[in-house]
Amino acid sequence: MSRKKAAKGKGGSSSPSVGSPTAKGTGKASRSSPMNGVVHPSRPSVSSSSEFYDIAFKVMLVGDSGVGKTCLLVRFKDGAFLAGSFISTVGIDFRNKVLNIDGVKVKLQIWDTAGQERFRSVTHAYYRDAHALLLLYDVTNKTSFDNIQAWLTEIHEYAQQDVVLMLLGNKARHCADATHERVVKREDGERLAKEFGVPFMETSARSGLNVELAFTAVAKELKHRSTKDPSEKFTLQEYVNKEMKSTSCCRS
Ligand SMILES: Nc1nc2c(ncn2[C@@H]2O[C@H](COP(=O)(O)OP(=O)(O)OP(=O)(O)O)[C@@H](O)[C@H]2O)c(=O)[nH]1
Numbered sequence: 321m322s323r324k325k326a327a328k329g330k331g332g333s334s335s336p337s338v339g340s341p342t343a344k345g346t347g348k349a350s351r352s353s354p355m356n357g358v359v360h361p362s363r364p365s366v367s368s369s370s371e372f373y374d375i376a377f378k379v380m381l382v383g384d385s386g387v388g389k390t391c392l393l394v395r396f397k398d399g400a401f402l403a404g405s406f407i408s409t410v411g412i413d414f415r416n417k418v419l420n421i422d423g424v425k426v427k428l429q430i431w432d433t434a435g436q437e438r439f440r441s442v443t444h445a446y447y448r449d450a451h452a453l454l455l456l457y458d459v460t461n462k463t464s465f466d467n468i469q470a471w472l473t474e475i476h477e478y479a480q481q482d483v484v485l486m487l488l489g490n491k492a493r494h495c496a497d498a499t500h501e502r503v504v505k506r507e508d509g510e511r512l513a514k515e516f517g518v519p520f521m522e523t524s525a526r527s528g529l530n531v532e533l534a535f536t537a538v539a540k541e542l543k544h545r546s547t548k549d550p551s552e553k554f555t556l557q558e559y560v561n562k563e564m565k566s567t568s569c570c571r572s
């Protein structure tokens with residue numbers, strides 16, 4: 321397996337990277353990638369980064385405005401929490417991160433979409449290229465939870481049928497994240513996820529709860545699908561159930 325070089329740094333709506341609809345100039349996603357849609361660039365990206373990778377995937381963060389998509393990405397990429405005033409994402413943005421999954425360098429190109437309704441048509445253009453979707457709601461905001469069904473309808477309409485999907489209940493009350501009151505019970509999230517057959521866990525971009533796990537689990541599933549190694553047994557939901565940390569330490 322030849323090793324490629326990852327483009328480094330923060331992306332942006334003005335300069336999308338390899339594979340974005342805008343970069344191809346067609347406004348439409350391409351489906352020409354080999355290995356079940358896995359991105360294997362024909363040559364290393366022009367970049368000063370020393371991060372090589374073997375396979376690359378696109379992961380999209382979706383959900384209502386304010387649920388914490390940008391914060392989740394920043395927590396995962398930089399290990400920090402964006403405190404202070406809320407700056408709503410305009411259009412779409414991306415960051416890259418290379419993970420070592422069982423000896424394979426997996427590059428995730430993570431697209432952070434704007435949750436605001438007025439940017440919905442921008443987001444639609446990116447769905448078809450996504451290998452995985454992390455769908456977020458905010459456990460302190462009931463409307464964001466009620467809107468999950470509408471998001472799922474949208475996903476079924478615009479995303480690939482075999483897209484890897486995971487539901488995340490963010491802002492979960494956890495040791496370092498107890499600023500807001502929970503209004504969506506964990507059991508409600510579990511029930512909804514079960515109903516739609518998608519893996520689920522609660523996260524906190526603020527405390528870091530399960531953030532690494534959410535992206536690692538998706539990377540493992542995508543790598544598993546692309547290598548199709550029959551000796552390797554992997555089930556996303558089982559992995560998540562085994563690895564996830566619960567918020568129970570803070571429950572009163
Ligand atoms: N307490 C708590 N606050 C969070 C968490 N994640 C995000 N926030 C706060 O929620 C607000 C919205 O976070 P963003 O990450 O910007 O939300 P977003 O989903 O990217 O919103 P859009 O870009 O408009 O779609 C910010 O004020 C964050 O500080 C979390 O895990 N816990």
Ligand SMILES: [Mg+2]
Pocket residue numbers: 389390391407408409432433434435
């Ligand atoms: Mg945002």
